[in-house]
Amino acid sequence: MPHGTPDWGLVGPKATTFGLDDLAEHAVRMGSPHSFDRRGDVMAADIFDRGMGEWSSNWNGVLAAVNLWTGENRQGPLCVALRAGSSANGWAGIGRSVPYTVRSRVGLEASIGLDVNTYFWQWAITWRDGVRLWDARMRYDFVNQTLDYWDAGGLWQTFATGVRTRAWSGVWHTGKLVIDLTTSMYVRALFAENEYDLGAFALQNFLPSTRVELQVSMVHYGVLTFNPVGKVDSVIVTRNEP
Numbered sequence: 001m002p003h004g005t006p007d008w009g010l011v012g013p014k015a016t017t018f019g020l021d022d023l024a025e026h027a028v029r030m031g032s033p034h035s036f037d038r039r040g041d042v043m044a045a046d047i048f049d050r051g052m053g054e055w056s057s058n059w060n061g062v063l064a065a066v067n068l069w070t071g072e073n074r075q076g077p078l079c080v081a082l083r084a085g086s087s088a089n090g091w092a093g094i095g096r097s098v099p100y101t102v103r104s105r106v107g108l109e110a111s112i113g114l115d116v117n118t119y120f121w122q123w124a125i126t127w128r129d130g131v132r133l134w135d136a137r138m139r140y141d142f143v144n145q146t147l148d149y150w151d152a153g154g155l156w157q158t159f160a161t162g163v164r165t166r167a168w169s170g171v172w173h174t175g176k177l178v179i180d181l182t183t184s185m186y187v188r189a190l191f192a193e194n195e196y197d198l199g200a201f202a203l204q205n206f207l208p209s210t211r212v213e214l215q216v217s218m219v220h221y222g223v224l225t226f227n228p229v230g231k232v233d234s235v236i237v238t239r240n241e242p
Contacts (some may be wrong), residue, residue: 035174036186037190040154040180040238044098047234049076061094063227066092072231073171074111076088079233084119084222087230092230093215096177098237105187105241109176113227114167118142119221123177126215131187133209136175138189145224147191152202161195172233178241179203187241 006068025101046053048068057066057080064085073079082092097146120141129132140163149161165173178187184205186198220230 022037022055030149036239037107037109039103040178040241041237042236043101044096044237045235047074048078048080051078052080054096055094056095056096057092059083059085061087061090061222064090064092067095067175069231072113074172076233079113079231081229082218082220082233083227083229084220086222086225087229089221089226090224090227091217091219093217093223094232095124095215097215098212100212100214101181101239103181104239105178105182106214107178107189107238107241108238109174109234109236109238110218110232111172111174111234112140112218112220113170113172113231113233114142114165115222115230116167117226117228118167118230119223119228121230122172122175122217122221123175124217125177125179126213126217127181128209128211128213129181130132130210131208133206134181134184135204135206136177136179136186138175140165140173140175140191145188147196147203148240149186149189149198150204152204154204156219157201159198160191160194163194165192165193170234174234189232 003187053063057202065083067081069081069235084090108123119138122139139148145163145222147159148156148158176190188203189196218232
């Protein structure tokens with residue numbers, strides 16, 4: 001029985017092995033974190049194997065902290081542990097700027113680890129075009145088991161319910177948010193095995209903004225009075241999403 005094509009061409013099937021004509025698949029097999037959703041051109045991808053690098057950290061609340069973590073990682077030897085503060089509005093997060101790009105559809109993907117006292121995780125893309133500031137966010141609300149987006153009026157709106165996961169050591173959940181910089185609209189969200197159409201929803205925007213930049217962030221919020229540790233790994237920023 002033939003087994004695909006040889007490495008050096010697309011014809012002439014071999015009998016003992018399978019050929020490979022998909023370079024995206026090849027990259028994943030070589031260790032790329034870009035395996036959950038391969039759409040888009042990668043602008044930045046980080047598994048934190050060399051530390052925080054370009055990422056900055058910030059937090060709020062009693063005993064909040066951000067640290068590298070060496071156990072139960074999604075990929076590689078390190079991930080980032082975000083300890084949310086135990087006081088009101090306690091959180092911890094990381095963020096970075098990415099090279100400003102031509103206007104296209106941009107995505108933010110990240111894998112998260114939950115704590116039993118996680119409130120929610122937030123994916124955020126902030127875009128400044130020299131005139132306006134655009135704010136796009138998605139959150140996974142672990143307490144209420146919902147997925148929400150940040151609407152044009154600055155309020156959370158639920159777009160999926162009954163999104164059930166477990167806070168279990170070493171178990172990771174991956175989510176991705178895609179927005180359109182040409183239309184200033186949401187495009188889609190992915191979480192675990194499901195994809196959601198957000199194309200009818202506009203991004204929140206503010207005037208004025210003289211800066212030109214594109215930033216992404218991941219933020220972990222905790223239940224009041226607890227210091228839950230959420231973990232984040234395999235963060236990917238894309239452009240030219242279909």
